[in-house]
Amino acid sequence: MLNRAQQPPVKIAEHINIPQPAFINLKNGSKLLVINEGDVDVCRIDILFNAGSRYQTQKLEAVASTSLMPEGTKKYTSQQISEYFDFWGSFINVNADKDFARVTAYTLTKHISQTLDRLEHIIKEPTYPTDEVRVWASRGKQNLTVQLDKTSTIARMELFKNIYGENHPYGMFAMPTDYDKISRENLAGFHASNFGSEGAIIILSGKISDTHINEAVKYLGTAKWGNGKLGSNAIEDSNPNLGKQFVKKDNAVQSAIRIGCEVCHRTHPDFTDLSVANTLLGGYFGSRLMKNIREDKGYTYGIGSYMVSLRDSTLLAISTEVGANFTKNAIHEIWKEIDRLKKEPVPLAELNKIRSHLTGEVLRSFNGPFATADSIIGLLNYNNLDYSFHDRLMNSIKHINPERIMELANKWFNQETMVECVVGPENPF
Amino acid sequence: MISFERFTLDNGLKVIVHTDKSMPIVAFNILYNVGAKHEDPNRTGFAHLFEHLMFGGSVNAPNYDEPVEQAGGENNAFTSNDITNYYLTLPKENIETAFWLESDRMLSLAFSQKSLDVQKNVVIEEFNQRYLNQPYGDVWLHLRPLAYKVHPYQWPTIGKTPEHIASATLTEVKNFFYSHYAPNNAILCVAGDISANEVITMANKWFGPIPSRELELKSIEKEPKQNEFRSLELTRNVPYNSIYKAYHMCSKNHSDFAATDLLSDILSNGKSSRLFQNLVKQKNIFSNIDAFITGDNDEGLFIITGRLNDDYSFEKAEAAIEQELEIIKTNSITEYELEKVKNKFESSFTFGLTSANEIALNLCQYDLLGDAHMLNSVVSTYRQVAIADIEKVAKAIFTRNNCSTLYYKSEK
Numbered sequence: 001m002l003n004r005a006q007q008p009p010v011k012i013a014e015h016i017n018i019p020q021p022a023f024i025n026l027k028n029g030s031k032l033l034v035i036n037e038g039d040v041d042v043c044r045i046d047i048l049f050n051a052g053s054r055y056q057t058q059k060l061e062a063v064a065s066t067s068l069m070p071e072g073t074k075k076y077t078s079q080q081i082s083e084y085f086d087f088w089g090s091f092i093n094v095n096a097d098k099d100f101a102r103v104t105a106y107t108l109t110k111h112i113s114q115t116l117d118r119l120e121h122i123i124k125e126p127t128y129p130t131d132e133v134r135v136w137a138s139r140g141k142q143n144l145t146v147q148l149d150k151t152s153t154i155a156r157m158e159l160f161k162n163i164y165g166e167n168h169p170y171g172m173f174a175m176p177t178d179y180d181k182i183s184r185e186n187l188a189g190f191h192a193s194n195f196g197s198e199g200a201i202i203i204l205s206g207k208i209s210d211t212h213i214n215e216a217v218k219y220l221g222t223a224k225w226g227n228g229k230l231g232s233n234a235i236e237d238s239n240p241n242l243g244k245q246f247v248k249k250d251n252a253v254q255s256a257i258r259i260g261c262e263v264c265h266r267t268h269p270d271f272t273d274l275s276v277a278n279t280l281l282g283g284y285f286g287s288r289l290m291k292n293i294r295e296d297k298g299y300t301y302g303i304g305s306y307m308v309s310l311r312d313s314t315l316l317a318i319s320t321e322v323g324a325n326f327t328k329n330a331i332h333e334i335w336k337e338i339d340r341l342k343k344e345p346v347p348l349a350e351l352n353k354i355r356s357h358l359t360g361e362v363l364r365s366f367n368g369p370f371a372t373a374d375s376i377i378g379l380l381n382y383n384n385l386d387y388s389f390h391d392r393l394m395n396s397i398k399h400i401n402p403e404r405i406m407e408l409a410n411k412w413f414n415q416e417t418m419v420e421c422v423v424g425p426e427n428p429f
Numbered sequence: 430m431i432s433f434e435r436f437t438l439d440n441g442l443k444v445i446v447h448t449d450k451s452m453p454i455v456a457f458n459i460l461y462n463v464g465a466k467h468e469d470p471n472r473t474g475f476a477h478l479f480e481h482l483m484f485g486g487s488v489n490a491p492n493y494d495e496p497v498e499q500a501g502g503e504n505n506a507f508t509s510n511d512i513t514n515y516y517l518t519l520p521k522e523n524i525e526t527a528f529w530l531e532s533d534r535m536l537s538l539a540f541s542q543k544s545l546d547v548q549k550n551v552v553i554e555e556f557n558q559r560y561l562n563q564p565y566g567d568v569w570l571h572l573r574p575l576a577y578k579v580h581p582y583q584w585p586t587i588g589k590t591p592e593h594i595a596s597a598t599l600t601e602v603k604n605f606f607y608s609h610y611a612p613n614n615a616i617l618c619v620a621g622d623i624s625a626n627e628v629i630t631m632a633n634k635w636f637g638p639i640p641s642r643e644l645e646l647k648s649i650e651k652e653p654k655q656n657e658f659r660s661l662e663l664t665r666n667v668p669y670n671s672i673y674k675a676y677h678m679c680s681k682n683h684s685d686f687a688a689t690d691l692l693s694d695i696l697s698n699g700k701s702s703r704l705f706q707n708l709v710k711q712k713n714i715f716s717n718i719d720a721f722i723t724g725d726n727d728e729g730l731f732i733i734t735g736r737l738n739d740d741y742s743f744e745k746a747e748a749a750i751e752q753e754l755e756i757i758k759t760n761s762i763t764e765y766e767l768e769k770v771k772n773k774f775e776s777s778f779t780f781g782l783t784s785a786n787e788i789a790l791n792l793c794q795y796d797l798l799g800d801a802h803m804l805n806s807v808v809s810t811y812r813q814v815a816i817a818d819i820e821k822v823a824k825a826i827f828t829r830n831n832c833s834t835l836y837y838k839s840e841k
Binding site: 013 | 449451452453454488489490494495496498499500501502503518519520522523525526528529532533536546547548549550551552553554555557558559561562563564565634635638666667668669698699700701702706709710713716717736738765768769772773774775776777779780782783784
């Protein structure tokens with residue numbers, strides 16, 4: 001007789017096989033990592049440079065000099081480049097965040113040589129034609145202006161600004177008028193002094209043979225070029241402005257709420273335990289914040305608590321958009337949940353649920369070549385490719401106890417060290 | 430080539446299995462043939478509200494999410510105008526939990542007033558967050574009823590207004606469930622490191638005992654041919670003017686579908702595409718422009734949308750779009766251009782089948798359209814499209830009387 005009231009037995013993986021590719025040192029000072037997985041004939045090429053916005057002297061230099069790489073090189077015009085990639089069915093993504101610039105190409109494996117050939121020109125010899133810079137800037141300015149119309153964008157910027165300080169590399173944001181100030185010379189200058197073979201890391205993932213690896217080495221790993229940075233310089237101390245911040249946005253039907261602070265870095269001994277504690281609070285669908293504020297009260301479509309990794313810092317951010325008339329109650333409930341985490345030991349059933357959920361998450365983060373590549377890029381950027389990070393994480397998932405969670409909540413989740421930002425029609429504070 | 434086995438249980442549930450030993454995470458996808466187009470025009474947003482209620486516990490399993498989390502799994506769902514789709518991924522050892530939970534909520538929901546009240550609120554906040562609290566967020570609330578006068582695609586999945594959601598009662602919810610959620614109205618696909626035999630055994634064990642149900646088979650009226658140019662002007666507190674042009678096009682099963690899709694790609698897929706090169710890069714009339722098809726199962730829309738640069742009026746911008754649409758109708762598409770969009774299609778299609786859940790969803794969707802095997806012939810269908818096919822479609826679609834235009838005006 002079928003017993004529908006009983007969940008079928010579940011097994012939780014004891015050990016997860018995590019691929020640990022080693023660096024291949026290339027002649028020109030770049031390094032290569034290869035993740036050969038998958039059944040479909042596709043692959044991805046990532047190239048990482050220590051050329052994020054922290055190294056710029058003027059706002060937007062990093063993101064503009066990366067984004068405009070495919071918009072004209074010594075040998076090819078922007079249109080020729082986009083025609084070429086489109087024809088071969090390759091997709092190019094170029095972007096820079098606060099720490100890193102990243103060039104990504106997706107290609108059918110059978111077209112990897114064609115893709116690499118043009119990729120080489122883009123990263124080594126962009127010319128930043130004035131017309132292209134102008135079009136890029138005018139589009140970027142429009143996009144940002146539209147983004148700034150959203151309560152969520154303003155709230156996010158406020159959070160970073162108040163946690164790090166508005167002149168800190170991690171707390172700084174470009175405004176629409178900054179787009180008027182960039183020029184060809186800025187960008188060429190930034191490229192010349194921040195991009196190069198030294199310090200660059202290439203990651204090949206997908207269904208890859210030795211021939212493909214040799215092709216990548218030929219185009220990207222042989223000749224020395226540019227002035228790459230090793231990215232070893234430290235960042236200045238943050239200068240937080242703690243407490244409550246409100247930005248008025250008339251007529252908004254929802255308020256954006258962001259609450260957060262700087263927490264320990266990914267290399268710190270507390271980190272993996274803290275990320276388990278954070279998952280409990282707001283890191284998955286069944287988290288306490290979701291259960292209370294969405295599933296019990298219906299104040300929001302979603303709420304989460306995130307550990308945001310930067311190269312030299314980690315930020316904790318609780319984030320939600322709530323109906324404007326629920327703003328006060330929602331903030332109250334967030335603090336109530338944090339308080340509960342500090343004072344009440346977590347019931348074992350809930351803790352076991354978290355253990356299985358997180359084990360599944362780790363499995364999923366290595367499911368397929370591109371998920372694996374993303375996880376390894378994370379390790380590379382934030383843990384110096386220290387593979388023991390995942391052993392520590394699995395150890396925390398398996399063995400963390402209720403007392404340790406209370407200890408960490410008391411150590412890291414304190415109202416006195418947090419920033420609270422609300423953007424909405426009415427000040428809740 | 431995506432290989433699979435397909436069988437049907439006695440109660441009408443269709444089951445598809447794709448075995449791939451290299452995928453340690455198994456995907457479980459169940460598609461119900463119910464979407465916003467099956468709703469009563471005075472009760473819109475129901476299919477989507479229902480998707481939320483499906484997570485409120487079922488008759489024997491009071492909680493849906495917790496057992497999934499205990500099994501190390503992940504789950505979610507989406508509702509479109511055509512379908513409601515639920516999916517889970519689980520470590521392969523624990524896949525039976527998906528059979529247990531999904532069969533139990535197909536059997537019957539718990540139907541609690543509390544769950545209904547809370548999910549009504551959550552959905553209204555979703556309405557606020559996605560449609561009202563975003564610049565340009567309400568476009569589809571206005572463009573759909575402009576283009577469709579008869580067919581239920583005239584409202585978005587979230588519904589016409591939050592009031593429809595707010596007034597839903599528990600009785601209506603129950604009726605909706607029993608007339609749409611049934612083994613004979615669903616397609617299940619399991620993909621990953623699992624054999625067809627294992628799936629057959631578990632499907633029979635968990636879904637087999639659920640009796641088939643009498644479905645509400647309301648026929649959906651076809652949208653009559655549009656015979657006049659329609660337009661609407663909205664003024665909103667947004668930074669820039671935007672234009673949206675919607676042209677009626679064929680259904681997904683139609684032999685012109687691939688040509689129509691490639692037509693949209695020639696116009697705007699990728700930075701080398703015509704609209705981007707000509708209207709953004711060269712003439713600088715728009716800061717963004719896009720042409721795409723809605724890809725609905727019934728007769729859908731071909732949309733062209735652009736955000737205007739400040740120096741250009743709606744009139745000039747619209748004329749520039751229309752000029753491009755005129756040009757593409759005769760003797761302008763080259764073999765090279767066609768080859769390019771076909772290559773690009775093949776590439777994105779291939780990249781779209783790299784995970785177990787994408788494969789499972791696609792197999793279910795093609796099966797609903799008539800045959801899961803179509804998944805393996807899509808690329809060759811696109812490869813066979815000729816320039817003349819695309820020109821024919823362009824001539825048929827891009828006429829003034831087939832167009833609904835929304836002028837979305839900035840207050841500033």
